[in-house]
Structure formats: structure tokens, C-alpha cells
Amino acid sequence: MGMNIVVCVKSTPSSVNVPVDAATGQPKTAGTPTAINPYDEFAVEEAVRLKERIPGSTATVLTLGPDGAADVLREAIARGCDGGVHVSGPEFDGGDSYSTSLALCAALKKLHAEKPLSLVLFGKNTNDGCSGVVGAETAAWLDWPEVSSVKKIEAVDESSVTVHRAMEDGTDVLKLSLPACLATVKEINEPRLPSLKGKMAAKKAVFPKWAAADLGLTAAQVGASGAAAKIVKAAGQPPRPAGLTVAGASAAEKAKKLVDILFERKLI
Amino acid sequence: MANKGILIVAVSQRASLPPATFELVTAGRRLADTLKEPLAAVVLSEKAAALAEDLAACGVDKVYAVEHPSLANFIGPVHAQAAAAVALKEGFGKVLLVSNVAGRALAGQLAVRLKAGLAADVCEILPDGKVLRPYFSGNLIASVEFKSPVAVMALAPMSFPRAEAGAAKGTVVPVAFDPGSPKIQFVSYQPEAANEIDLGGAERIVSGGRGLQSEEGFKPLRALAQLLGAAVGASRAAVDSGWIAYRSQVGLTGRSVRPKLYIAVGISGQIQHLAGMSSSGTIVAINTDKDCPLMQMASIAVVADYNEFIPLVIDEVKKRKGSTAVAA
Structure with a gap:
């Protein structure tokens, strides 16, 4: 029996090298080209691989973002997803991980009511917000089991999934009952490029667009109004003090000088 | 009742506390002194009673020891249930965790249970309560303000000095825990090659x-x-x-x-x-x-x-x- 898989992705700036607007103290992203968050590519690939592995399965891509974010839904379809859902509306602007995960939870519940879901996949984090907690928060709202840092999906059956989790000191193997949420890391796979067939499908794809009201949420619960934390200001990294170059006639002389400095500064 | 007090959530890994846990003690103590609020910790482990003594020895006023076999390996929802029970009962206002694989996932789980704002990878806590964290993949530094009565902060390892034993010793309070029937089972652990130092806590x-x-x-x-x-x-x-x-x-x-x-x-x-x-x-x-x-x-x-x-x-x-x- 097939499984219904959802992969959550975000449209983010393709370059994270963005200036800060001096007036607002916020990153200047207007006009910056956007793309699918690079970490989400691994989650999309894994969703498609699972779909291919288990006959009768579906892979649906879900995003929350402005109108332009529909592009990342197309990108995921070009890479093999079957369909997409776009959660969008001005009420979602300025959300944090708390209000964003609540909205994702509501969208997933709606999908789950239409056809029962087995797995929801996330990327490790986004390249702009960088919090890496939306998967865990969404799972907590859903009250579904969640594992982060998943580097391998070993076995899947109708009621459970066994995964490998990359820890700082090794690998944990865990078995989750379904439905479950998984946040993936890069090690899990090598994403494929979009196929020609996929690109054709992406072009023709039409996505349902859900506002807060469609999810049974009020505008006060989502976006900036529903947020529990706010980025009041962004700044560039403080400049590092000027460095020195170790000079010397020979490599041996440079090595001696370098080790002298490291000992003097009590670094070794 | 206003939320008050600082709670360190200490998760053991392979029966010991990651060194960064003691960095939380330093950060927590500074916060506690600034806010004139108590500093507490909750230890989640199969060996919590013993590990709690280590934190109490570093000057944490009160250490809740949740000792249970189900806490031997990190299981997000199980650990969150145990930590949230302590945090909600005592009404802590600030919750500190280590920003590692387990701590980050646990922070996410706790934020929802405590209706709290969350900041991960925090590298600095400002006197006005705002925190600094990397943004746009570290190209920028964001200053985050919490709007909720409870704030969850996962601190980037190596951002604060490690606390050492010697301060006035706190008390250890055992806490009973029933995990119910968890939807995640721990199967096995494969260690990394021995004598390899972990990047996150490396000096x-x-x-x-x-x-x-x-x-x-x-x-x-x-x-x-x-x-x-x-x-x-x-x-x-x-x-x-x-x-x-x-x-x-x-x-x-x-x-x-x-x-x-x-x-x-x-x-x-x-x-x-x-x-x-x-x-x-x-x-x-x-x-x-x-x-x-x-x-x-x-x-x-x-x-x-x-x-x-x-x-x-x-x-x-x-x-x-x-x-x-x-x-x-």
C-alpha cells in the first residue's frame, strides 16, 4: 500500500550575502533572486525516492510564502513531486518559527483529513532564518513523533519508519510510528536535477492556495501577530581585527615563528 | 502569575552531560544575577540523580533530577514531556538548552508546549533580554526580542565559559516521570571512531x-x-x-x-x-x-x-x- 508523503519547503534568497537596510535594520532582500532553500532539496529528493520505492505513493510539496514562492513548488514538481499546496496571504508576513509551524500544522491537518499522511519531511534549516526548529515545532503542534538530523531512512512499512540520526558522537537508530515528521540532513542523498518530463509537469501544475481562514486559523494566530519572537534588528558580522602574515626565508623558519606565536598567546 | 526563574534543560548523552551544558550554567547564572531570579536546572537522564549533583556543585540553586530509563537516549517528545512538566509546574520564564542535535529538536518541542518564542544558536544574551544569533547563514547577526512570557534559547556551544564546581552548592530534587507509551523507540547506537574529538565543543x-x-x-x-x-x-x-x-x-x-x-x-x-x-x-x-x-x-x-x-x-x-x- 502506498504512502502519502508531504515535503515542506521554503523559498529563500539564492544568495545569503545580503546587505542590511540602514533605515529598517532588516536584511534588504527585495529584488534578490529566490530559490528553493538549499537544505530542502535533500528533503524533496528523499520524498521522491520514497515515492519511487513504495508503489502507489504520492509526494506533495507544501510551502508557506508570498506569491512568488509558487516557483519552489514548481521546482519540486520538476524534481519528481506529484503536486503542491501554497499557503499564502499577507497575514502570514513576519512570522517566526512558532507561528509558521502552527500554520504548517494546520495545512498538514487539512491534507491529512483529505487523505491520511504517513510522513512529513523537512530540511535541516533554512539559509535565511537558520533556526532549524520548524520541523520539531510542527511535529509538536501535530503531536506526531519527530526525529531531526536524519541521514538515512532504513525501512518503512505501513505503520512505522526506521531512521538513522546523525549525532555529534555517532549514529542513533530510531523507530517511529506513523504518521511522523523527519528533518533531514545533507548526508541522506544526492538530489537529482529536474527532468524534462518533470519540467513539463511543473509548467502545467496548478496549486491550491490556502489563506489562514482556509486553515481554520485567524489572522491573529499567524505571521507577525502570532509570532512569539521577533527579529528587531540585523547587522553585519563585526569586522575581525587585522591579521599578520608570518614571514621567513624558509618553511622551517615560518614554522618556528608560527609555533612561537601560538605558545605566546597560550593557544596551544 | 508572571513567569519567573531560569531553567537549564540538561540532556545526557551516553550517560554523561555534554561539556556545553556547563556553559549554560555560566549564561544562566549571569541572567539570574541580572534579573535577581533563581537559577534551576532539570536533568533528563537514566543517571539523572548523579549528574544533577554535578550541576548543583556548580552553583545551580535547584536541580530537578528526572531519572528514567526512557531518557537514556534522546527521544524528542519524551524528553519534551519530562522537561515541560517541570517548566510548567514552576512557571519558569527562561529556558536554556545546548544548541546541538538533541537540544535544538528539544527546544522546538518545548517552544510549542510552553507557548514560547525560540531563538537557536544564541551566541550572546544582552542585558535587556534580547539575544543575538546568526542570520542569513551567519552573514548577519540578528537581534531577537521575545514577545511571549516564556523564552526558549538554545545556546551555541563555546559561546560562554564553562562553569566549574566550587560555588555555593544547590539542592537536588528528584522528580517522578511516566513516559506513557512513546511513539518513538530507540533501536541502537553506533559510536564514531574512538578518540575523535567532537567539532562542536572543540577548543x-x-x-x-x-x-x-x-x-x-x-x-x-x-x-x-x-x-x-x-x-x-x-x-x-x-x-x-x-x-x-x-x-x-x-x-x-x-x-x-x-x-x-x-x-x-x-x-x-x-x-x-x-x-x-x-x-x-x-x-x-x-x-x-x-x-x-x-x-x-x-x-x-x-x-x-x-x-x-x-x-x-x-x-x-x-x-x-x-x-x-x-x-x-
Whole structure:
């Protein structure tokens, strides 16, 4: 029996090298080209691989973002997803991980009511917000089991999934009952490029667009109004003090000088 | 009732507390003194009673020990249930965790249960309660303000000094816990090769990149790392070439590190790599290309071929260590 898989992705700036607007103290992203968050590519690939592995399965891509974010839904379809859902509306602007995960939870519940879901996949984090907690928060709202840092999906059956989790000191193997949420890391796979067939499908794809009201949420619960934390200001990294170059006639002389400095500064 | 007090959530890993847990004690103590609020901790472990004593010895006023076999390995919802019960019962206002794999996932779970704002990878806590954290992959630093009565903060390892035993000893309170029937079962654990130092908590890191040209190139780096008690890191180029495991990758798609000493060998310093290590204390760059970005931003730059240079550095360090030993 097939499984219904959802992969959550975000449209983010393709370059994270963005200036800060001096007036607002916020990153200047207007006009910056956007793309699918690079970490989400691994989650999309894994969703498609699972779909291919288990006959009768579906892979649906879900995003929350402005109108332009529909592009990342197309990108995921070009890479093999079957369909997409776009959660969008001005009420979602300025959300944090708390209000964003609540909205994702509501969208997933709606999908789950239409056809029962087995797995929801996330990327490790986004390249702009960088919090890496939306998967865990969404799972907590859903009250579904969640594992982060998943580097391998070993076995899947109708009621459970066994995964490998990359820890700082090794690998944990865990078995989750379904439905479950998984946040993936890069090690899990090598994403494929979009196929020609996929690109054709992406072009023709039409996505349902859900506002807060469609999810049974009020505008006060989502976006900036529903947020529990706010980025009041962004700044560039403080400049590092000027460095020195170790000079010397020979490599041996440079090595001696370098080790002298490291000992003097009590670094070794 | 207003939320009050600071709660450190300490998760044991393989029956011991990660060293960064003691960094939470330093950060928590500073916060507690500033706010004139009590500092508490909750230890989640199969050996919680014993580990709680270590935190109490470092001056945590009250340590809740939740000892249960189900807490031996990190299971997000189970740990969250245990931590949330303590946090909600006592009404803590600030919850501190280590920003590692377990701590980050637990922070997410707790934020929802405590209706709290969350900031991960926090590197600084400001006196006004705002916190600083990396943004846009570390190119920017964001100042985060909490709007909720409870704030959950996962602190980046190596951002605060580690607390040591000796302060006025706190009390340990055992807490009963019933995990119910968890939807996640722990199956097994496969450790990493022994005697490898973890990048996240390392005070010194020796890192290699494309300039090493092969897997062989990591040999002298490993020798130097061992001599210095350093962890071994790598750039994405070296990992993608298959010279070293992904777990060693520093940068955007790898780990963020902030050691006291970062020695980058044969790494040109693409922005993706810099994002993961630019907060290091002293950065030493060793490269044949004096103009590459990492050599430009380094605290100490050495133009040299690593093949010749690293063994010479090893010899010099050995000489020095030998003489220190004699002097002592």
C-alpha cells in the first residue's frame, strides 16, 4: 500500500550575502533572486525516492510564502513531486518559527483529513532564518513523533519508519510510528536535477492556495501577530581585527615563528 | 502569575552531560544575577540523580533530577514531556538548552508546549533580554526580542565559559516521570571512531580543504590535531571529494564552530565555509595562495605548502612540549 508523503519547503534568497537596510535594520532582500532553500532539496529528493520505492505513493510539496514562492513548488514538481499546496496571504508576513509551524500544522491537518499522511519531511534549516526548529515545532503542534538530523531512512512499512540520526558522537537508530515528521540532513542523498518530463509537469501544475481562514486559523494566530519572537534588528558580522602574515626565508623558519606565536598567546 | 526563574534543560548523552551544558550554567547564572531570579536546572537522564549533583556543585540553586530509563537516549517528545512538566509546574520564564542535535529538536518541542518564542544558536544574551544569533547563514547577526512570557534559547556551544564546581552548592530534587507509551523507540547506537574529538565543543580545530589534494593529505593534519588535542574539520570541497566524512564538514551545510584556535590548511575560504567558522577566536590560515579569502581574513596567515610545512610545525610543537615537560 502506498504512502502519502508531504515535503515542506521554503523559498529563500539564492544568495545569503545580503546587505542590511540602514533605515529598517532588516536584511534588504527585495529584488534578490529566490530559490528553493538549499537544505530542502535533500528533503524533496528523499520524498521522491520514497515515492519511487513504495508503489502507489504520492509526494506533495507544501510551502508557506508570498506569491512568488509558487516557483519552489514548481521546482519540486520538476524534481519528481506529484503536486503542491501554497499557503499564502499577507497575514502570514513576519512570522517566526512558532507561528509558521502552527500554520504548517494546520495545512498538514487539512491534507491529512483529505487523505491520511504517513510522513512529513523537512530540511535541516533554512539559509535565511537558520533556526532549524520548524520541523520539531510542527511535529509538536501535530503531536506526531519527530526525529531531526536524519541521514538515512532504513525501512518503512505501513505503520512505522526506521531512521538513522546523525549525532555529534555517532549514529542513533530510531523507530517511529506513523504518521511522523523527519528533518533531514545533507548526508541522506544526492538530489537529482529536474527532468524534462518533470519540467513539463511543473509548467502545467496548478496549486491550491490556502489563506489562514482556509486553515481554520485567524489572522491573529499567524505571521507577525502570532509570532512569539521577533527579529528587531540585523547587522553585519563585526569586522575581525587585522591579521599578520608570518614571514621567513624558509618553511622551517615560518614554522618556528608560527609555533612561537601560538605558545605566546597560550593557544596551544 | 508572571513567569519567573531560569531553567537549564540538561540532556545526557551516553550517560554523561555534554561539556556545553556547563556553559549554560555560566549564561544562566549571569541572567539570574541580572534579573535577581533563581537559577534551576532539570536533568533528563537514566543517571539523572548523579549528574544533577554535578550541576548543583556548580552553583545551580535547584536541580530537578528526572531519572528514567526512557531518557537514556534522546527521544524528542519524551524528553519534551519530562522537561515541560517541570517548566510548567514552576512557571519558569527562561529556558536554556545546548544548541546541538538533541537540544535544538528539544527546544522546538518545548517552544510549542510552553507557548514560547525560540531563538537557536544564541551566541550572546544582552542585558535587556534580547539575544543575538546568526542570520542569513551567519552573514548577519540578528537581534531577537521575545514577545511571549516564556523564552526558549538554545545556546551555541563555546559561546560562554564553562562553569566549574566550587560555588555555593544547590539542592537536588528528584522528580517522578511516566513516559506513557512513546511513539518513538530507540533501536541502537553506533559510536564514531574512538578518540575523535567532537567539532562542536572543540577548543582547537585543524581543518583541511581542497588544497590537501587527497585523502592522504589529512594524515599530517590528523597528526597535528592529535598533538594539539584538536578536532579535525574540513571544507565542503574535501568532503565532497570523499576524503573525509560529512560529519567533519564546517560551514553552511555542515557544522558551525567557534573554537579558540582554528587552523585552516589548504582552504581558500568560500563564503559557505566562512559562515561556519568566522566566529573562531584566532584563525590561522596556511595556504600557497596568499590572496585567497581565508588568508585575507585570518588572524595569522602563512604562505606555505602544507606538505612541507605541517611536519615542521609538528616538530616545533614537540620540541616546545618536550622542553616544557623538562622545565616542569
